[in-house]
Each structure stands twice: as C-alpha cells, then as structure tokens.
Amino acid sequence: MSTWRVIARAGSGLNNGIFIRSRIFARHENDRPSGFRIFSSSNVFRTDFFKELESQFKASREKAFTAMPGSDWDPLNLTPGRPPSKTDVVIVGGGVVGWSIAYWLKRKERIRDGVRVLVVEKDPTYSQASTVLSAGGIRQQFSLPENIHLSLASAEFMRNINDHLSVLNEDPVDLQFNHSGYLFLASEKGAEIMEENYRTQRYAGAKVTLVSPTQLKEKFPWLNTDGVALASYGLENEGWFDPWTLLNAFRRKAISMGVCQGIGEVTGFNYKTYTVPTEDGELVDIKRIQHVNVRMPNSLEHQLVECSIVVNAAGANSGKVAELVGIGSGPHHTISAVPVPVEPRKRYIYVLHCPDGPGLDTPFLIDYSGFYLRREGLGGNYIAGMSPEEDEEPETSNLEVDHPFFQEKIWPLLANRVPAFENLKVTSAWAGYYDYNTFDQNGILGLHPLVNNMYFATGFSGHGLQQSPATGLALAELILDGEFKTLNLNALSFNRIFSKQPTLERNIV
C-alpha cells in the first residue's frame, strides 16, 4: 500500500494536472449514495481492478498447476474416466487379471511409455466383480501341471509382493495372507486319483502331504473321518487372502506406472476382415480389430479407441465380449462357428457363526461331496459354499442368494463332516459370478486364431484370482515377446477347444 502511495506521489510531482484529473475521474467513478468519498486513486484501483486481477492470477496459477502431468484436470471439462482416443493395448475388464496384465506389460516395457495401456472397466465400484466376491483361496492342489505352476508362481509373487507392487511414499501392501493350507478329502473311489495328483504336485514342487484317516483324526480332532479314505494337506503357499487388497495393489501400481484407466462398457469393435487361403486351399476370414467402442456409464456418449491389441479379460462376460467381434457366429462346421465357451455361473457363499467350531488350525477344507469351508477371522465365523449340480444351475440375471440351498444341500454334509456345525447360524450370505469355462473348467490363455489381435485371459472357473499374478506375466510375455518364456502354458491355448481335446482337472470326487 505504501509503495503504491510513493508511486502516486512521484506521479504528482511530475505532472500536477494529471494528478488532479485522476482525482476527478476517481470521484466520478466512486459516487456512492452514502456520501462517502475516497479521493485516493490507489484504493479504488486496488478494490476494483487489481484485487480482481490478483485473484485471477491465483486462479490461473491453480489451473496451470492442475493441468500439469499427473493430474486429472482437463481443459474441456469432459467426462471423468473417459478413455483416450488412441492407445496400444486395450484391456477389456478391470478385474484382478486385467490389472495384473496391465502391470506386467508396463513392467516389461523397455523405455518409458513404450507401451500405452488402457484398462476399461464398466463398474469402478466393483459391486458385481468376481474378484472381490470370491472366497480368496490359493492352492497348489491341482492335477494339471500348468495350474500347479501358475499357483506356485503366484504364491511366490505374493510372498515378494512389496518388491513388485509397493509404490514409493505409500503404505506397503498387506495381503492379510492366512497360511492355513488346503485339506482335500477323498473317498474310497477318489483315493487313487488323489495319490496320482499328489505325485504330480510333488514333482512340480508343491509342498503337499498325504494324510491317512487316523493321522487326520489326530491332527484335526474336530473332523469326522467317516468315509474318508485319504486326504491331502498343503503345508506351504496355501491359504487365503484379501482379494480387494490384491486388486487395489495391482491397480495402484499399474496407474503409478502410467496405465490409463477408462470407465465405461465395451459395446462394440470396428474390425477389418481379410480372406486368407489355408494350406488346404480353404478360404478363411481373419479379422483384425481397429477400434474399440466404449460407452460411458449412465450416458449415451461413446468413445472410439484406436488400438493395435485387445486383451479380453472380462471374466464372466468375456463370452459376450467375444461375440461382439463375431466369434462363434460363422457358418456351421467351421472353426468360426466355435464360440468362446465362457459363461457366468452364480455361486453362493454363506457366512456362518458357530462359537464351538474348529479353531486356529481350520484349513481350507474341501470335501469329496463338493462343499468347502474356511475360517473367517478369530471370532468363530466361517465361510462355506458349494457348486450346485449341473442341472440345478441358478439363473444368472441377478446376484440374489438362494438361502434354502444352504439348508437343504450344504448343511447336512457340513454337519456330517464337522459335528460342531450341528448348531450354527447363517449370519450373512452373498453371491458372485464364476467365469465358468463350459468346455473344461480351465483358463483360456492366448491369441484367438481368427481374430489376430485379440488375446484372451479368461475362463479360469474360480481360480482366476489366485493365478492372476502369473497369468498377467504369461500374457504380457505372449504380447511383447511373442511366446511364453517363464512358464509354458501352450496347453491352455485355444487349440484344445478347436481340436475338442479338453484338458480337464481330474477331480477327486
């Protein structure tokens, strides 16, 4: 203020006339009805113009600051979460598999921004996502070596999760991993297969042990061993964890590495069709996707995303996404008529309260009758579920829970296996979708032969969450290196579907 007066005085010294004039000018400008008059010009300017200018400067500075890279401010004030119009890889589905692929793609890029990755997720709240509605278990007790290796690699990833997914200046990732192991029970009929599976698992490097019914009774006194001929028990790398933490850790890390997150639903693809002769002289239509059409949530706004590679990681809906490119709609008896055999299946999970139930040694129990059970916390809460019979599959249009299913199907089996569960209370329940592979209940990994830039990572039928870290790496290798490098997963490719040779898990039931 005083500086301003000095300037004004200096001006008056130079030219008196101007000073007087400016006074008059100021008076006219400031003819207030109250009769209060200010003859100093400085105050007027300060209130009228410069004060405003100062706030304008401040606003523009803030604007410039938010427009710096790393902030989500947009000069045109567009829809938040709108995907960019151009990118290299579009990952359809922002579940744990999608984010894992995004993370590994970024991890494997050689130079900064070498691969531009966009993950499209239709529901950022993940209210119906299979990832967060699952029971969160991880096991190595499979019969297929590919599955065992995928789970082993994922367990190793989770052990070193903070080397991979920690972000500078953020809290370390805490998966809340519960190392309680899986306990598979086998009846007389399944004992032989269990022994075979055990040998495969040991050969692959999983720490599993076989337990006889007497040892079982000694180890887990709360268990009724009637009808159990053999059991296999995981010693290491098996248990359960918090799926939401894993998903968020992947997402946080991927976004910090420069992956773009787009919110919207993929409603279509623009593709070109090329006709190529095969070795037999047959003509085959090969498609190549050029644009992905993303619709913004709750609006009719569309965004075309130009891309070179599409990854279908849409989980339960990946069959529908594949139909958008015309997979499965070709003429009869050709491979273009074979659809992607993935469909949503509804599965229920019931939360039980039983104060007299088994304690800290409760493993993730899987009975040969099909139900599973695990502990939840320390307060006598448990989680149980079961897959229904093939002909009793529930409708998948909503996620409502069928409560009689527990009363009629699960409870009798549960109370028979663990007598303490005669008295229990179902405190809550929820339902989630399996990305069920109707062909052989195993993951589908790899390029579709007829759409030569659409990769698939889907159809895991309930073990997608536990295998997601290794799956992401495998698919990133397939995209960037052209082949599987760390794990050979060619057995999980599309070829088995076209040649009709399912790679089935050998069940112990």
Place this chain on the structure above:
Amino acid sequence: MATCNMARSTLMRWRGGAWTCLTVARRSASSAPEPVGPPTRGSKLLLSLSQWFHDVEAMLLWRSRQRSRALRKKNAYYGYTQFHCGDNVASAYFILSMRGAFRFAGQSEWFRPNARGKFSWDFRNFPEEPIEEVDMSGTQMNYVGLDNLVNQRVLRSLSVRGCPEVDDWFLSRLHIFQDSLEELDLSHCPRITVGGLASLHRLRKLQRLDLSSLPRLQNPGQVRILLEEVLPHCQVSGVEYSQGLLPRRGAQTEAETETETNLTQRTHTHTLTH
C-alpha cells in the same frame, strides 16, 4: 488531457500488475503461509530438492532396490559350502555370517561371533555334528534364508527375536522342523500377524513359544487362547490372556499399575498351573 489521463492510468495499472505478479510469484515459491525471518538451511535444502523431484524419487527407488538386493545376497543359499563341506558346516557358516549363534548337538558351548562380527572357524572341525539350537535374534534372516537350515533335522530351539525380516511366510515354512522343534522365540518381530501364527499348529512337538511384543498382532490374548487350544503341550509366554480386550471398569487402574515384570511372572504361573 484525456489521453494523458488514460496513459497514466494504464501506466499505473501496468506497474500495479507487475507488482502483483511479483508478490504472487514470491508467495508461490513456498508452501508455508508467510515466511517468518530468513529461510533456514533445512527449508532451503527441501526447496532445492523439490526441483529435482523425479531424481530424488529415482534415487530412493534405487536405494530400496539396493537394500533388497543386499538382503537377498545375505540370505542366499550357501551351495558352494554345502557341496564341499556338507550340510552342517554350511548351516553353521550361514548362521555365523548372519551374526547369529548356534550350538552343536553333542556340545555345550555356543559358537557366537564377537561384537564386530568376527568368528573362529572351529566349527569346520565338526562336519558330522547336527545343529541343535539356533539363536538368530536381531539378524536379517528371512524366508529364503531358511534354505540353509532345511537339513537340520534335530533342530530343537530357534530364536528369531527382533528379526525385522521374519514374516508370516517364514512361519509357514517352519513346518520343515515339525518333528523336532520344541522352543520358538518370535518376540519383537514387527511383521508377524495372526495369519502366520495359524500355521504353527503343524509344529506338534512345540513346548515353549514366546509371543511378546508383536506390534501387528491384534487381540494377542485371544490368539494365545486359540494357540494353546491347538497346541495343548505348549507354553505360550509373553502374552496376557486379557491383552487386547477392552478394560473393565474398576479393573483399569489395577491393570495400569502392573509392571512389565509382574506381567511376565503371572504369565509363567498361569502356564504352569494350566
């Protein structure tokens, strides 16, 4: 005259504008509301570092990577020693170079490095003696380091007191000693949670377990009860049954006056009468 007036007012505006610019620019440089007095050396340093944000970030990342590399190197498998001198010497060498201590099965004296980490090489004279007791307290041992102890089939006592790298995965791997381990000291490990303690029920021979001062263990009293349930022959020490419970009214003052030593003594009597 009017043009003169205009010229003057624009001049004044311009000057005023420039002044506002200057003040604005000066204010924007620091996040503090108003600098009081001359800037200190620390704030000057922070200010200059803020212009090197990405470099500082890269440096911190590099340091954390160096740290994990050093950790991996320390815990690496002593394959060369194992190949030339056998399992026991390799395990002993690993323990001593981690600044831990151990005792061979047939002997009574402990092998222990001095304060500077130097140790005598006498342990090489006993390639046939298995290791019975291991004290790794305060070392950087982690899950991978257990590779070096896997072959110690008669390991009776293990102490990982105050090891910053011992986590739940480490505990889940202790099942390799399930037929021999009797004493386990897990006190003061900052990374242990209930998820790892749940895997201890596989150690059927366990007789003494110390769980004192585990900062990430919620409801330690309840965990102790549950552990004693699955390990009936085991004395769990270092945790009071009521620990983690909400204090009762009236009993609060009593609990507050109890000293640490009193607590541990009572725990012992509890477990003895158990």
